[in-house]
Amino acid sequence: MIDSFDYLRYGSGIHAFVDKHVKRYRDIYEYVLKTPAGQHRLTDLAEIAGISTQHMSHDIKDKFGLSFVELLxxxxxxxxxxxxxxxxxxxxxxxxxxxxxxxxxxxxxxxxxxxxxxxxxxxxxxxxxxxxxxxxxxxxxxxxxxx
Known part of the structure; x- marks a missing residue:
């Protein structure tokens, strides 16, 4: 997940990030840094971001053009x-x-x-x-x- 936020590879995403998304993805990034590689779950990331799992899934697809599983x-x-x-x-x-x-x-x-x-x-x-x-x-x- 950490490497999935590689802006050189993915560009800035499909849509620009607003400030609340920047904070959301920073919180997720910090969580991913502390968590062993095989333990990243969409439900955990959604909980950290303070949104539903479905919203998180759609947000990732909209921003990166890949599903959570593909990105991971x-x-x-x-x-x-x-x-x-x-x-x-x-x-x-x-x-x-x-x-x-x-x-x-x-x-x-x-x-x-x-x-x-x-x-x-x-x-x-x-x-x-x-x-x-x-x-x-x-x-x-x-x-x-x-x-």
Whole structure:
């Protein structure tokens, strides 16, 4: 859920936020920061926001263009993608860490959002240290060459 508020990915949403929505989503964001990944429920978020579950559901769909479940799965997949590229953890461990109840759900949603399974994604995009080092090489250019 935390990553689901990524404005670079989603833009500012379908409609602009008014001040009461900004406060509402800040309260939700703070709650999500304190709660383990697999325990985010729409009813809890609605209660924190002080609105009904149905209102919360429609509000999320209106603001982000995705349902709560889609937004949550997308955010979990973004976290999984970072872990796939930055760690050597097994997919089942990443799945649990991201809040999926079963690794098959990670695979299902990951393929939906990234068009690759998690293992295919890792093979395609993770660089070994030698490749990374070769891309980080640079040449010393004299200052006189800049003029």
């Amino acid at each position: 799965a997308c955010g979990r997949c973004m976290v999984a993608a970072r872990l796939l590229l930055s760690t050597g953890k097994m997919i089942r461990d990443i799945s649990a860490e991201c809040g999926f109840s079963d690794p098959k759900y990670l695979v299902k949603y990951f393929k939906m959002y990234y068009r690759y399974t998690p293992s295919e994604f890792r093979k395609k995009y993770k660089m070994d240290e030698e490749t990374l080092a070769s891309r980080m090489r640079y040449e010393e250019i004299p200052l006189s060459a800049a003029i």
